[in-house]
Amino acid sequence: MNLLRNPWPALAASLLVCFGLWRWAETILVPSNTHFAQAKAIPIGNNSDLYPRWLGTRELLLHGRDPYSPEMTRQIQLGFYGRQLDPNNPSDPTDQAAFAYPLYVIFLLAPTVTLPFQIVLKIFQWLVLLSLAGAVPLWMSAVGFHTKTAFKVAGMVLAVSTSAAISEFHQQNLSVLVFLMLAGAAAAAVRGWRLLPGFLLALSTVKPQLSVLFLVFFLLWTTGDWKHRQRIVWSFALGLLALFLAAEAVSWGWISRFLTALRAYQTYAADPSILQVLLPAWLANLLAAALVVSLVLQCWRWREAPAGTPQFGWALASLAVVTLAVMPKLAAYNQPLLIPAVLVLLAHRGAIRKAGFLPRALTRAVLMCLLWQWGTALVLALASLRIPPSSLQVAAGVPEYTLLALPPITLLAVLANVGAGVPAAAASR
Numbered sequence: 225m226n227l228l229r230n231p232w233p234a235l236a237a238s239l240l241v242c243f244g245l246w247r248w249a250e251t252i253l254v255p256s257n258t259h260f261a262q263a264k265a266i267p268i269g270n271n272s273d274l275y276p277r278w279l280g281t282r283e284l285l286l287h288g289r290d291p292y293s294p295e296m297t298r299q300i301q302l303g304f305y306g307r308q309l310d311p312n313n314p315s316d317p318t319d320q321a322a323f324a325y326p327l328y329v330i331f332l333l334a335p336t337v338t339l340p341f342q343i344v345l346k347i348f349q350w351l352v353l354l355s356l357a358g359a360v361p362l363w364m365s366a367v368g369f370h371t372k373t374a375f376k377v378a379g380m381v382l383a384v385s386t387s388a389a390i391s392e393f394h395q396q397n398l399s400v401l402v403f404l405m406l407a408g409a410a411a412a413a414v415r416g417w418r419l420l421p422g423f424l425l426a427l428s429t430v431k432p433q434l435s436v437l438f439l440v441f442f443l444l445w446t447t448g449d450w451k452h453r454q455r456i457v458w459s460f461a462l463g464l465l466a467l468f469l470a471a472e473a474v475s476w477g478w479i480s481r482f483l484t485a486l487r488a489y490q491t492y493a494a495d496p497s498i499l500q501v502l503l504p505a506w507l508a509n510l511l512a513a514a515l516v517v518s519l520v521l522q523c524w525r526w527r528e529a530p531a532g533t534p535q536f537g538w539a540l541a542s543l544a545v546v547t548l549a550v551m552p553k554l555a556a557y558n559q560p561l562l563i564p565a566v567l568v569l570l571a572h573r574g575a576i577r578k579a580g581f582l583p584r585a586l587t588r589a590v591l592m593c594l595l596w597q598w599g600t601a602l603v604l605a606l607a608s609l610r611i612p613p614s615s616l617q618v619a620a621g622v623p624e625y626t627l628l629a630l631p632p633i634t635l636l637a638v639l640a641n642v643g644a645g646v647p648a649a650a651a652s653r
Contacts, residue, residue: 231378234374234375235375235377235378238379241382241601242381242382242385245385245389245601245602245605248620251613252608252613252620253390253623254394256617259617267309267317269302269303271305271394271395272345272395273557274396274398275300275303276304276321276323277323277398278333278337278341279299279341280292281334283296284474285330285334285474286337292323297322300322320488322485323485324488326471327474328470330471332427351401352400355404356403357380357383357384359403359404359407359560362408363564363567364376366414366537367536367568368533369567386594387556387627388557388558391555392560395557399558402428402430403563405424405428405435406428406438409421410564414531414536418459422455422462423463425442426464427463433551434558438547439460441523441540444520445523445536495553495555496554497549497552499512499632501554519542519543522539534572534647537567538641538647540564544565545638549631554628556627569634569637569638576646579640579641579644586637587637589633593626593630596626597624598623600623600625604622
């Protein structure tokens with residue numbers, strides 16, 4: 225039975241995948257990672273990416289301390305790593321775990337500052353799962369993927385059933401909130417709302433490396449029908465100005481301190497981009513620039529497309545894959561940004577089948593990367609029901625073998641389909 229035609233087998237399969245991923249992660253992967261860290265004498269504290277932001281917010285709002293200060297960084301390390309980092313210890317991580325976000329991130333975390341962090345952590349872990357699942361129907365609406373409710377539920381279940389979701393759940397990075405904001409902004413544009421998209425885009429700048437290309441696209445897109453879309457620009461500008469001024473009111477001069485912290489962050493925590501991992505540095509930088517320029521030109525050509533049309537959906541897919549390709553961060557928790565790209569590839573599978581060998585092959589390769597994660601994790605999960613999980617830790621990383629391959633293959637799949645004219649073919653149907 226074709227899972228893409230009958231929703232109930234698809235829903236059952238998604239639940240089975242969910243069981244497999246989470247049992248593999250909790251009984252095999254996490255204990256294996258913990259054992260590795262202990263063997264290497266890597267300090268282990270709460271290891272929550274949320275903690276530096278939360279503690280900086282609490283200390284600023286309740287005690288007036290500067291979250292960007294070296295003293296604050298040392299206090300953060302006590303919770304994050306369990307002790308302060310020793311620069312003379314070669315086994316210590318290089319990541320200083322400092323507060324390196326725009327100060328207005330405090331307005332997202334302010335309601336939690338009076339709670340114990342362990343309670344905040346548990347709340348945020350559930351928020352991670354709800355945000356990942358909730359982003360799926362929003363992205364579906366944004367890219368024009370209309371399907372039955374059971375398929376939407378299956379997609380929501382699968383969104384929380386990936387290695388990236390596992391990573392986000394355990395690390396609690398704020399990326400997941402930015403993904404939800406971007407999805408919400410795009411879906412609101414489809415509904416014809418003009419103020420909410422701009423406000424959500426302004427909030428998404430708490431992680432500008434994830435949102436900047438989306439901001440450029442929406443700016444270009446508003447010029448395609450300025451009369452009806454201009455309020456998105458004004459609401460974004462006013463929302464961002466309000467965030468900056470409110471942050472100034474809380475801590476005067478924060479921008480210069482943030483820029484200093486950002487420069488320091490790039491020296492101790494920045495990764496190479498996925499292009500720099502795969503290619504020589506000069507070629508990777510040249511290709512990154514070419515991708516961004518080509519993306520901007522393509523978005524300009526699609527600026528008149530109404531929200532929810534195939535061109536609008538392919539623009540969102542292109543923004544997602546190029547962002548992950550050029551961003552200097554390899555963390556798995558950023559990969560949920562691929563959701564709109566995967567949805568677009570599924571939504572236009574009929575046109576892709578007629579597009580030629582290369583677009584079809586690359587689209588199938590994207591699905592195979594995901595199926596590898598799901599299939600191998602399920603096998604290990606089922607094996608752990610009969611075999612002690614500790615005996616399976618030697619294979620703990622097998623489901624993650626395609627993790628780094630997924631972003632570049634998805635990039636190639638989207639580029640190949642755009643180059644083959646699939647967006648135009650889909651729009652003419």
